Amino acid sequence: MSKKEETKEPEEILEDQEEVVEASVAEEEVPETSEPEKSELDLANERAEDFENKYLRAHAEMQNIQRRANEERQTLQRYRSQDLAKKILPSLDNLERALAVEGLTEDVKKGLEMVQDSLIQALKEEGVTEVSIETFDPNYHMAVQTVPTDDDNPADTIAQVLQKGYQLHDRLLRPAMVVVYS
Numbered sequence: 593m594s595k596k597e598e599t600k601e602p603e604e605i606l607e608d609q610e611e612v613v614e615a616s617v618a619e620e621e622v623p624e625t626s627e628p629e630k631s632e633l634d635l636a637n638e639r640a641e642d643f644e645n646k647y648l649r650a651h652a653e654m655q656n657i658q659r660r661a662n663e664e665r666q667t668l669q670r671y672r673s674q675d676l677a678k679k680i681l682p683s684l685d686n687l688e689r690a691l692a693v694e695g696l697t698e699d700v701k702k703g704l705e706m707v708q709d710s711l712i713q714a715l716k717e718e719g720v721t722e723v724s725i726e727t728f729d730p731n732y733h734m735a736v737q738t739v740p741t742d743d744d745n746p747a748d749t750i751a752q753v754l755q756k757g758y759q760l761h762d763r764l765l766r767p768a769m770v771v772v773y774s
Contacts, residue, residue: 673718674760681758681766684711688756715758723757723768725750732757734767738774745773 630638687708691701723732728748736754741747750770757768 670719671760671763673720674763674765677715677718677720677758677760678765680711680715684708684715685755687711719761720758720765723759723764725753725757725768725770728770728772732759732764732767733770733772735772736769737771739771741773747774749773 687704690696691704691708696704725733728735728750733750734757739751745751749772751773752771753768754771755766755769758765
């Protein structure tokens with residue numbers, strides 16, 4: 593014990609110890625938070641906002657799904673005849689080859705032309721058209737051979753069409769096989 597404590601009465605020492613204990617207890621107390629507790633109304637409003645946001649997101653997602661489904665349905669409808677057209681094109685090519693044969697009678701030739709015209713008309717009604725063959729375009733033509741250019745025919749022009757190309761609306765079904773000047 594220190595000299596001061598020796599001179600103190602036992603009651604004074606006891607009071608000093610109690611003050612030290614009270615001070616340490618005061619330090620240990622948790623300070624009050626500055627945020628007041630949320631009321632039930634505030635919690636319910638937050639939940640309502642959360643549900644409203646979820647509803648709006650779900651509603652927007654459903655609209656997007658419907659829009660995509662409609663677009664896909666329209667695309668399928670627009671190109672529904674693509675497979676059939678691809679299967680008919682070789683028959684159309686064979687009719688052209690048959691018409692090019694020498695020595696056909698007029699009746700046979702007229703019959704083949706009628707079949708060819710009806711096939712072409714049916715394909716047109718479905719949106720199938722021939723690929724234009726003005727100048728060479730690698731997106732629509734397949735060059736199978738090249739020939740040298742001359743004064744009358746500049747480069748990248750088509751010299752001969754070996755097989756016609758077809759497209760369905762804006763989609764290429766088959767490129768035209770051509771001979772190109774180069």
